[in-house]
Amino acid sequence: MAAVAQCVRGALRPRFPLLSFSLRTSPRLLCVATQQKNTGQSLEEDQSQSQNEQKVEPSSAEKMLTEEKAKLEEQLKEVTDKYKRALADAENVRQRSQKLVEEAKLYGIQSFCKDLLEVADILEKATESVPKEEIKDENPHLKSLYEGLVMTEVQIQKVFKKHGLLRLNPVGAKFDPYEHEALFHAPMEGKEPGTIALVSKIGYKLHGRTLRPALVGVVKDA
Numbered sequence: 001m002a003a004v005a006q007c008v009r010g011a012l013r014p015r016f017p018l019l020s021f022s023l024r025t026s027p028r029l030l031c032v033a034t035q036q037k038n039t040g041q042s043l044e045e046d047q048s049q050s051q052n053e054q055k056v057e058p059s060s061a062e063k064m065l066t067e068e069k070a071k072l073e074e075q076l077k078e079v080t081d082k083y084k085r086a087l088a089d090a091e092n093v094r095q096r097s098q099k100l101v102e103e104a105k106l107y108g109i110q111s112f113c114k115d116l117l118e119v120a121d122i123l124e125k126a127t128e129s130v131p132k133e134e135i136k137d138e139n140p141h142l143k144s145l146y147e148g149l150v151m152t153e154v155q156i157q158k159v160f161k162k163h164g165l166l167r168l169n170p171v172g173a174k175f176d177p178y179e180h181e182a183l184f185h186a187p188m189e190g191k192e193p194g195t196i197a198l199v200s201k202i203g204y205k206l207h208g209r210t211l212r213p214a215l216v217g218v219v220k221d222a
Contacts, residue, residue: 106164106207113165116156117204117212123153124202160204168203168214170196179203181213185220193221 127149135143157167168179173196175182180196180203188197196216203214 107209109163110206110211113160113163113204113206113211116160120153120156120160121201123149123156127153164207165211166205168205168210169199170203170214170216171199172196175216175218179205179210179213180216180218182218183215185218187221188219191219193219195219 127146130142130146130149135146137143160166170176170180175194175196183200186197187193191197195218197219198217199214200217201215204211
């Protein structure tokens, strides 16, 4: 300590002779000043460390805000999922409704067509019942009646086709339970088993959907 005081006095003597004298007479002053300076630095370091600790450890308010934020994010996610599911359900309902409307447009005349099929069957039976050998100029009335029946039958089939109603006359075709109704099964020479050999009643399809199956006889193995 004496050496430190001598160095300080030597440095201050040319400029501050009085201060140098004071330090020479009271070396304790230098020690006290040095201790106070060190104490101040220690206090500043302690305050800085305390502030750093406060920054590192979040306060209770910050914890509450963090928890509240997490809850709100979870609620937002849940509401978003419900909204998306509701949109998907609404879209499914819209598509189903649109499909039902389209099917109603296509098949709304289904019952009306079934009633007209009976008329078409009567016209077909009437034309088939007229003997072909009697249709000649010597029988003008019968000939005119027959031609009128044929024209009516052709016209009604045009109307059916215009509205998507088509005939099923599956002679020689493979039996299909969705389009044909088997009245009997019988072996027939020269016919492949499982094919239709006879059509008792013509069937009809409306826009690809079977409206009335054809009544048929099916060939079976001998």
